[in-house]
Amino acid sequence: MDLSIFASQTQVIGLDEQSDVGHARRTACKLAEQHGFDEECAGRVALLATELCSNVIKHAGRGELHLRVLPRNGGGYIIELLTVDRAQGFDPPTCLADGYSTSGTQGIGMGALARMAQVFDVYADSRGAVVLARLYEPGAGAADLRVGISQHALYGDPACGDTWHLAIDGQHISAIVIDGLGHGADAEVAARAGAAAFAEAPFADPVQLLHAMHQAMLGSRGGAAALAQYDGANDNLAFIGVGNIGASLIAGSQARGLASLPGIVGGQFRKAQVFDYAQANGKLLIMYSDGLQSRWNLQDYPGLVHRHPAVIAAVLHRDFCRGRDDVTVLVVDLEAAHA
Incomplete structure (x- = not known):
């Protein structure tokens, strides 16, 4: 990897x-x-x-x-x-x-x-x-990492109930955002348990991976979770989500919301379903916890869609943070050769 x-x-x-x-x-x-x-x-x-x-x-x-x-x-x-x-x-x-x-x-x-x-x-x-x-210091691997992350705990608490993980393997990218129920230490325990299960096999079958995260989060508060896997060779994005993690796939002025199903990972949900999105190469994947308002639209910011993913994540956090929960914004520029 x-x-x-x-x-x-x-x-x-x-x-x-x-x-x-x-x-x-x-x-x-x-x-x-x-x-x-x-x-x-x-x-x-x-x-x-x-x-x-x-x-x-x-x-x-x-x-x-x-x-x-x-x-x-x-x-x-x-x-x-x-x-x-x-x-x-x-x-x-x-x-x-x-x-x-x-x-x-x-x-x-x-x-x-x-x-x-x-x-x-x-x-x-x-x-x-x-x-x-x-x-960065000169050396191997000079290509930029075209991702942006903005993660903040409520009131600057050292414990954050949100978490994320990103894995890159050649032409494959796998990313999660998890929001443990509530905020503070107990929410952090729940979210980290799911992330640890994801990190063991981030490119496994999405349904199996979500169930592994579910098992790891049993006994905790549980939370919302979303998983996206990009296959650059086949130019396809697979997305699976349970709970209220927001996600969009953006190309220029076109934005497409990615569907999650109701439930709580580590608690109860009826089913897990993978949604496939073709021709994802060159698009922006934006995933975010519900600490971010969902009413943002990149078209309201002329040219922002072409800026670095780290800049996009920071602008969204600055202007749409609810201010009453932990917040995470993950922005990934989907490319066949990413790192």
């Missing part, structure tokens, strides 16, 4: 004043060092964190830095830095030009930041801006 990516919550650092920039820089640098980045590469992470967060303070007044670590195909890790704000927005092409500053300062500029990161993307409109930078 190329990659088996276990769930982790998004690490959020609030940006309310200039002193928060230093905290964000130190946190990002330490994260890079803990995952084997050498001094030079960790320094790049620190510089990017400083400039991205300073831009939020100067341009928006306040916002957040979201941090995530992802494994790379071939070894090593990706450090993901993503700033989120709710300001007026800006014009990305103009800001990416060298020498341009949103606040008249002599900062190094977004154009230089884009060249410093292996992956850089921006989405901005009247609702605010999301800026993404990913860095």
Whole structure:
């Protein structure tokens, strides 16, 4: 298997004043060092964190830095830095030009930041801006991981009742989102039990896999779960869900909801049924727990569908989080050769 990516919550650092920039820089640098980045590469992470967060303070007044670590195909890790704000927005092409500053300062500029990161993307409109930078040390497996995850516990609780898992094996992708009933430690126990069963054989028959998750979650609170398996060789997506995990398959302006059946995994449900969706290559798969409102529409965000999946996940979380439950958004760019 190329990659088996276990769930982790998004690490959020609030940006309310200039002193928060230093905290964000130190946190990002330490994260890079803990995952084997050498001094030079960790320094790049620190510089990017400083400039991205300073831009939020100067341009928006306040916002957040979201941090995530992802494994790379071939070894090593990706450090993901993503700033989120709710300001007026800006014009990305103009800001990416060298020498341009949103606040008249002599900062190094977004154009230089884009060249410093292996992956850089921006989405901005009247609702605010999301800026993404990913860095990794040079080496094997240079292809970007075209996925985005935004996972947050209610009120910043260390325990999260949502979980997810993503596995990639050549032209095959398998992903789950599980929402344990309620929130807090007991919901987390339920969700993690299902995810552990999934991780043992993520490319098994979907019905058998869902039943394995069900058995693993017996005796817990149970929860909602959805599983998607993409076969790039046959250009097909198989989807099976029980409970209220939302899911959509998106191509340009076309969006298709993926069907789940009623019930509780680890509790009771009548049946499990696989739905097949042909010609999925190049489409976006978006799966989300019910901590996210379902009334979002990417057509309301011109051009967002073409942005990086991590940017899409962050925008959806920013604008549609209910604020009264754990929330997970998983966005996968379905490609025959993914990692």
